[in-house]
Amino acid sequence: MDAAFVPLLLLSSVGYASGALAATNVRVVLEDLVIGDETYKRYAMKGDGPQWFEQDGTAGIKVRFGDDSFKVVYHNLLDVPTVIHQHGLTPSHNLDGVPYMSTPPIQPSRSSLVEFPLTYENTGTYFLHSHYGFQHELGVGAPVIVEAPMPLGYPLRSRIRRAKDVVMMLEDFGGYFADNETTNLDGFSPNEVYQELVDAWGDDSGEWDYEECMAPGDGMDVHFRYHLCNSKTLLDPVVVKHRPGDDLRIRVISGTTMSNYKLEFPVNVTLIAVDGQPVKPKRMDTFWIAVAQRADFLMTIPRTKNKKVFPIFARVASDKKQRSGLVITTGSKANVPEYSLTTDDAVGDMGDGVGTKQEMTLEAWKPLSPRRDVHWFHLNITGDNGFNAINRVSYQLPPTVPTYTPNPNPLVVKYGERVCIQLRNFNADAHPFHMHGKSFQVVEIDGQEFNGAMRDVVLTPKGDCKTVSFCFDATNPGVWPLHCHMAYHLYAGMLTTIEYEGVALSS
CATH class of the missing domain: 2.60.40.420 (Cupredoxins -  blue copper proteins)
Incomplete structure (x- = not known):
């Protein structure tokens, strides 16, 4: 189906006068992926328009900061719903692309316009991906580049501005349960893998010791x-x-x-x-x-x-x-x-201490300013493979569960306050935690404080009840997911939300 004939279901904006720039079309499609002698079915994102680029074997959105807003029409050419998240960018809550929490899914043969202005904090390297079910694993993703000069005074600033882009989009494909290599043989059946994880947790959950600090693991349950x-x-x-x-x-x-x-x-x-x-x-x-x-x-x-x-x-x-x-x-x-x-x-393994030591050597060019009054949250990473994973509970989104319900255990913040979150890992695995809506600064790992990088994803140390802490200023009202970005852990409910007290949200 040609994108020009897909009717618009949603028109979403942030309430400012739209410029003359035409929207870029991004189509979510089913295609063939050829690897050697094998051909697999896979989802993909295809596009055209003023902000679409193709180079180095990949394609995505490229926006020049100061000239354009982010202005994209997503066209769903699949036979199932989808919803697209602009990972790392910070639009208003209703444009975040999380099913029902912020954004109604785009139904088959329907489209959605997403337009928002970009701040300087939104410049750099990001990506799009589906936040609906297993679609990210199945290929719904694409780079987003927001071009801008590095900050004034940054070393190598002129060389970086003249440098030519090379984009590397890394993906894993064809996941299978580590103890059953016959799962997901066609690369398009991740539910088979998830069911193995559900069954394994069902066998273990009744006798799970939530007080035990598990030793660091030496592998993953999904390869x-x-x-x-x-x-x-x-x-x-x-x-x-x-x-x-x-x-x-x-x-x-x-x-x-x-x-x-x-x-x-x-x-x-x-x-x-x-x-x-x-x-x-x-x-x-x-x-x-x-x-x-x-x-x-x-x-x-x-x-x-x-x-x-x-x-x-x-x-x-x-x-x-x-x-x-x-x-x-x-x-x-x-x-x-x-x-x-x-x-x-x-x-x-990145979580065995090597990657966390690297993290402690990184320093933000523009760190958070010091503040005395800080609102702390302390979360325990518990359970296994994402089940009962945050303070011993799971919180799942559709379509993993049939109906959306608000998070019964949100982290409630007040607008303008400094918020810090510490994650204590009782689980054997390392977990990449992503926060929607704001970047944060990493400030502590395993008891060692430091003036770390600004990020939107931080990897926890493996096991042994080791900790990682990060801080942000609560200035973007909404209901924002905080979750492990390992897809099967998210499906299992390794998710909570950050919610602003007393703030009315636009629909």
């Missing part, structure tokens, strides 16, 4: 057959051509279901932002990135005659030895070698 970068495996990687001496802005988006990665660069790079927010520059050649996080790097291609191929690998942070990646080449005669989907040795 994946493939890891993709810009919808390609390393059997047929995306290859991008640049010139020796070029400055590149490598924008990495971890749009994954359950997988964390260790990024491995062919040369030293400079980290300049995480989750869209500038950090103090930091040189490195490896970097750990968790589910739903983003990271921007400045990379200069060496001027050398002997090396023309520069692969960037994303190695799975587990014992599976898998990887994906993208290849940068220089010159017309660069020969790209054949790469394996696996490596000889395991990379380790």
Whole structure:
């Protein structure tokens, strides 16, 4: 069905005069994904219009800050409802894209206009994804780039402004239950995996010891057959051509279901932002990135005659030895070698202390200002695989449950106050927690306080009742999810909400 013939069901805006810019069309469709000799059914996002870009084997939204608002019409060409979340961006509550909590799902053959102004805090690297059922795992996602100069006084500011973008959208595909590799063989049946997790929790829940600080685990209960970068495996990687001496802005988006990665660069790079927010520059050649996080790097291609191929690998942070990646080449005669989907040795796990130590070295370029009066919340991560996961309870959204009900245990805040949340992890796994509606500053891990990065996703340490704390200023009224971004944990109810006291919300 052509998008021009899809009738509009919803017209959503923030109540300001719309400019002359035409809306960008984003269509949610069903397509084929070819991996080697196998063909799988998968959802995808296709688009056209003034804010749609296609490069490096991926496609998404690109907006220039100061010139445009975010103005997109989502067209649902599936035979099931969908709803789209602008991950990391901070529109008003009613445009957040969470089913029924903020946004009615878009029914099949219907469309929804989403338009909102962008603040400077919304510049950087973000992404779209469905917040409806298993659709994110099944491919409903795309990059969002909001272009703007780095802040005044930032080192390397002019080089970063001239740098050419390289976008890496990381995904995992074909999830299966670790103890049953026959689950989800077609890549389109995640309910089979979820049911295995439900059954396992049913066996354990009656005797679960919620007081036990579980030891850090050594694996995940959901594994994946493939890891993709810009919808390609390393059997047929995306290859991008640049010139020796070029400055590149490598924008990495971890749009994954359950997988964390260790990024491995062919040369030293400079980290300049995480989750869209500038950090103090930091040189490195490896970097750990968790589910739903983003990271921007400045990379200069060496001027050398002997090396023309520069692969960037994303190695799975587990014992599976898998990887994906993208290849940068220089010159017309660069020969790209054949790469394996696996490596000889395991990379380790991001939550075992390596990734958390990295987190404590990151510093926000613009941290929160000091405040004495702070409203603290202390949450325990409990249960297993997302079940009874926040203070021993689950809270689930449709369509995992048939009917939407408001969260009976919200974190209630007052407009304008400084809010800090500490997560204490009784569970064996590390969990990437995402907060909608605001960025926050990471300020503590395992009892060590520091002036960390501004983020919208932070990974907890694994087990042992270790803690992570983050703070934000409550200035965007609404009902905002705070949840683990590992998809199967979210389905199981690893979710709560931050809600503003005494604030009337627009419908």
